[in-house]
Amino acid sequence: MIRALHRWPGLLALALVVILALSGAALSIFPPVERLASPQTEADLSVAELAARIQAAYPGLERIRRAPSGRIMAAWLDGGGPGAAVVDPATGRRVASADPDQAQRWLTNLHRSLFLGDAGRIAAAAGAAAMLALSLSGAVLVARRSGGWRRWFARLRGPLSGRLHVEIARAAVAGLALSSATALWMTASTFDLLPDGAASPAITAVPSGKTGFPIAAIDLLRRTPVTELRELSFPYPGDVSDVFTLKTDRGAGSIDQGTGAVLGWAGLTGWERVSETISMLHTGRGAAAFGLALGLMAMGVPAMGGTGVLVWLARKRSSPRIRGNQPAGRAETILLVGSEGGSTWGFAATLHRALTEAGQTVHAAPMAAFDPDRYARARRIIILAATYGNGDAPASAKGFLDRLAQLEAVPAAPLAVIGFGDRSFPAFCAFAKAVSAAAAAKGWRELVPFDAVDRQSPQDFARWGRALGQALGIDLALAHQPIPAAFQRLTLIGRRDYGADVQAPTAILRFSLPKVSLWRRLTGKGFGRFRAGDLLGVLPDGSGLPRFYSLASGRRDGFVEIVVKKHPGGLCSGQLMALEPGDPVSAFLRRNPRFHPAPDRAPLILIGAGTGIGPLAGFVRDNARRRPIHLFFGMRHPDSDFLYGEELAGWQAEGRVAQLVTAVSRGAKPHYVQDALRSEGAQVARLIRSGARVMVCGGRDMAVGVAEALADILAPWGVSAAALKAEGRYVEDVY
Amino acid sequence: MKPVLAALALTASLALPGVATARPVTLTAALNNYGGDGAYLAIYVTDPKGAYAGTLWVSGGKSKYYRHLTDWHRATGGAPAEINGITGASVGAGRTLKITLDLADALIDAGYTLHVDAAVENMRDSPNEIAAPLTIDGAGKPVRGRRYVASLTYDM
Numbered sequence: 016m017i018r019a020l021h022r023w024p025g026l027l028a029l030a031l032v033v034i035l036a037l038s039g040a041a042l043s044i045f046p047p048v049e050r051l052a053s054p055q056t057e058a059d060l061s062v063a064e065l066a067a068r069i070q071a072a073y074p075g076l077e078r079i080r081r082a083p084s085g086r087i088m089a090a091w092l093d094g095g096g097p098g099a100a101v102v103d104p105a106t107g108r109r110v111a112s113a114d115p116d117q118a119q120r121w122l123t124n125l126h127r128s129l130f131l132g133d134a135g136r137i138a139a140a141a142g143a144a145a146m147l148a149l150s151l152s153g154a155v156l157v158a159r160r161s162g163g164w165r166r167w168f169a170r171l172r173g174p175l176s177g178r179l180h181v182e183i184a185r186a187a188v189a190g191l192a193l194s195s196a197t198a199l200w201m202t203a204s205t206f207d208l209l210p211d212g213a214a215s216p217a218i219t220a221v222p223s224g225k226t227g228f229p230i231a232a233i234d235l236l237r238r239t240p241v242t243e244l245r246e247l248s249f250p251y252p253g254d255v256s257d258v259f260t261l262k263t264d265r266g267a268g269s270i271d272q273g274t275g276a277v278l279g280w281a282g283l284t285g286w287e288r289v290s291e292t293i294s295m296l297h298t299g300r301g302a303a304a305f306g307l308a309l310g311l312m313a314m315g316v317p318a319m320g321g322t323g324v325l326v327w328l329a330r331k332r333s334s335p336r337i338r339g340n341q342p343a344g345r346a347e348t349i350l351l352v353g354s355e356g357g358s359t360w361g362f363a364a365t366l367h368r369a370l371t372e373a374g375q376t377v378h379a380a381p382m383a384a385f386d387p388d389r390y391a392r393a394r395r396i397i398i399l400a401a402t403y404g405n406g407d408a409p410a411s412a413k414g415f416l417d418r419l420a421q422l423e424a425v426p427a428a429p430l431a432v433i434g435f436g437d438r439s440f441p442a443f444c445a446f447a448k449a450v451s452a453a454a455a456a457k458g459w460r461e462l463v464p465f466d467a468v469d470r471q472s473p474q475d476f477a478r479w480g481r482a483l484g485q486a487l488g489i490d491l492a493l494a495h496q497p498i499p500a501a502f503q504r505l506t507l508i509g510r511r512d513y514g515a516d517v518q519a520p521t522a523i524l525r526f527s528l529p530k531v532s533l534w535r536r537l538t539g540k541g542f543g544r545f546r547a548g549d550l551l552g553v554l555p556d557g558s559g560l561p562r563f564y565s566l567a568s569g570r571r572d573g574f575v576e577i578v579v580k581k582h583p584g585g586l587c588s589g590q591l592m593a594l595e596p597g598d599p600v601s602a603f604l605r606r607n608p609r610f611h612p613a614p615d616r617a618p619l620i621l622i623g624a625g626t627g628i629g630p631l632a633g634f635v636r637d638n639a640r641r642r643p644i645h646l647f648f649g650m651r652h653p654d655s656d657f658l659y660g661e662e663l664a665g666w667q668a669e670g671r672v673a674q675l676v677t678a679v680s681r682g683a684k685p686h687y688v689q690d691a692l693r694s695e696g697a698q699v700a701r702l703i704r705s706g707a708r709v710m711v712c713g714g715r716d717m718a719v720g721v722a723e724a725l726a727d728i729l730a731p732w733g734v735s736a737a738a739l740k741a742e743g744r745y746v747e748d749v750y
Numbered sequence: 751m752k753p754v755l756a757a758l759a760l761t762a763s764l765a766l767p768g769v770a771t772a773r774p775v776t777l778t779a780a781l782n783n784y785g786g787d788g789a790y791l792a793i794y795v796t797d798p799k800g801a802y803a804g805t806l807w808v809s810g811g812k813s814k815y816y817r818h819l820t821d822w823h824r825a826t827g828g829a830p831a832e833i834n835g836i837t838g839a840s841v842g843a844g845r846t847l848k849i850t851l852d853l854a855d856a857l858i859d860a861g862y863t864l865h866v867d868a869a870v871e872n873m874r875d876s877p878n879e880i881a882a883p884l885t886i887d888g889a890g891k892p893v894r895g896r897r898y899v900a901s902l903t904y905d906m
Contacts, residue, residue, distance in 0.1 A: 078874065078875075097876070099872070113874070114785055114873075115785070115872045115873060117785060120785075120787065120872070122785065132839075153878045174765050204814075205812065206812075207812065207813065207814055211812055248820075251878070419753050
């Protein structure tokens with residue numbers, strides 16, 4: 016709901032909002048420039064003294080105005096012709112032209128009415144309303160995404176466009192909300208919808224009928240400092256009934272030209288004050304630095320518009336239409352989908368297709384539409400659920416748990432739940448697990464045990480599919496392709512073999528860079544831009560499922576490098592290990608920004624074992640800035656599978672790696688990488704407490720062992736691994 | 751109601767019958783290229799003593815800005831009743847305003863003065879932009895304004 020409130024104003028009003036923001040940002044420059052360019056008044060100069068100075072220079076003086084910037088403009092009649100200029104309060108003489116700046120006038124008209132008069136003003140107000148709706152709904156979305164208002168500035172993960180969108184938003188949203196709300200107020204004021212008109216300075220006493228009282232002697236003007244002045248109008252020469260009219264920050268009044276007495280005074284109304292403050296906040300006139308800050312924030316709008324459209328397109332593309340969806344009342348199998356970004360819908364579509372091909376009638380619906388009364392023919396219910404933030408329901412599953420809790424009786428059809436998530440998050444599949452637990456507590460019969468898919472792994476999904484197929488008595492092969500990947504042919508240009516002596520044949524495989532189109536290079540898609548830690552999806556012959564390998568090189572290295580270990584019976588690793596230089600493979604690139612070293616100078620603690628050294632070696636190779644890297648590497652035997660052994664010696668000499676600690680598991684006394692970590696515990700704890708980041712790559716068992724070792728090392732300091740993970744300072748790439 | 755005001759009321763509301771003592775007058779105001787937004791104009795008449803007699807036309811749609819038409823506003827308070835049906839859009843720089851109305855014969859060659867007050871956003875207000883006596887001789891002769899109006903002509 017909130018997302019829809021954010022999406023539609025954003026898409027519909029995008030161009031309008033961008034025009035308003037850019038013109039507003041440009042306009043915000045004028046008040047500070049005007050303020051810097053205007054000669055400022057000495058501190059205790061009175062209006063009487065100022066008027067006398069200007070009148071001495073221009074005897075036909077008609078009016079003095081002071082802008083909030085401090086600029087003083089005078090208008091006079093000189094030998095019948097009117098004159099006007101910006102004057103220096105110190106001398107009362109002209110320093111600049113009083114004509115309005117043409118660029119500012121053009122921008123102002125664009126900004127408030129798109130050069131279309133009142134219709135344009137209404138359109139601009141609609142743009143401001145859209146901006147306000149975007150700001151408020153966006154703030155709620157940011158808070159939801161980062162896990163609460165208190166975690167507003169939490170580190171972000173995920174694709175770059177979405178991250179940029181939120182990064183800019185959380186810095187700028189307050190200013191944008193203020194600018195758009197004040198814009199609406201000002202439009203209402205312009206159309207006379209607010210009772211904020213100025214009270215006219217009522218003349219309560221009758222003018223004396225005399226003229227010629229010296230302006231320097233008028234008491235009210237002597238008591239009014241120039242800093243409070245807005246406008247002083249002079250009586251028309253020869254018109255005895257006319258008066259001096261003074262407007263200040265406090266109000267407006269009339270002064271007799273023959274006696275200098277105050278004839279009437281009207282203070283500012285409350286509404287007037289509010290409207291003036293709002294106008295100042297919006298335009299920056301009288302608050303130049305503040306206005307400039309708002310202008311800077313407005314500059315974020317085009318970028319947010321662009322990234323917002325990208326986010327929307329990605330979301331749209333990744334939520335496929337389900338073909339041949341059956342009505343709920345007729346379906347034997349009900350698929351309920353809890354998806355935030357749309358990728359879970361992709362899995363649901365794959366499952367829907369496979370079940371339909373197996374002859375079943377299948378109905379897919381969002382979990383939020385859960386309604387067991389309609390499932391008249393349902394034989395089984397399958398829930399595919401992602402998790403949002405810290406264990407919350409994803410967008411399409413809102414209210415599901417409440418509805419489940421309110422059910423008097425759970426459906427007779429048994430339930431299968433599969434969760435989708437990222438194992439490196441503390442709340443991995445927390446929502447799906449909560450659904451599964453709530454269903455079990457209600458006594459809902461289980462079709463297959465709860466299972467989870469890590470990072471959209473097609474393998475995980477296929478494994479669960481086999482279990483589901485067994486329970487249904489059908490052969491269910493789920494070949495899910497998350498994104499239609501752009502496969503390219505890579506050619507092997509070199510390989511180095513390790514580990515044959517320790518029954519763990521492993522190789523570092525180096526492929527040539529594939530040809531990349533200019534467009535891809537510009538947009539950084541596919542092989543146009545990649546770094547160590549990204550993933551190479553390799554499609555083995557005879558399978559539709561790609562296998563993913565962590566990259567040990569970046570585009571700047573000029574080659575594509577991975578580390579592969581031969582798994583007994585492994586289809587893909589077997590084919591890769593059999594490659595000879597010149598042989599091709601079919602592969603595509605998947606970005607994995609979560610497993611990139613953060614772009615700061617904090618020390619890195621890299622921990623890996625076996626093929627897990629791949630991306631870590633890539634980080635070291637890329638460490639031209641010589642940030643302190645402490646590498647912990649576990650192997651079987653240094654004579655056999657010391658991957659990157661030669662390079663590491665050189666990198667250490669160059670200072671690319673500050674410290675290398677190895678652990679050897681084959682030998683008299685097996686020593687694993689977590690043991691090495693423990694023996695350096697004091698130093699590791701010191702590094703982490705001083706801000707070091709931890710990156711772990713390797714098998715799941717190793718990762719668990721490392722996590723335990725880190726927990727023990729950090730426990731005395733009251734630092735928890737979960738807290739480090741939440742901060743993004745402890746990331747894992749585990750397989 | 752004073753007879754003069756009644757006459758002006760006739761000029762203002764053309765639908766009223768009995769305009770036998772009035773004649774059609776065309777007012778043409780050409781504006782300078784003063785380099786600003788559209789001008790607000792108030793065109794009105796004062797009697798031989800200089801007192802406000804009635805309004806012929808107001809250009810500019812937002813009544814909240816009428817106070818910048820200083821003299822006219824002081825005389826009328828910007829009261830909507832004064833200008834009901836005789837307002838139009840503001841006049842852009844370099845553009846020409848042309849209006850035709852029926853003016854009572856009693857006002858012509860009788861010491862009455864035609865006034866124009868002008869105001870432009872962020873520029874100087876110009877009350878008494880033009881003050882021209884209403885005479886048969888003056889008809890068809892352009893009068894220069896002080897700041898925003900290049901020329902005003904009334905033809906009868």
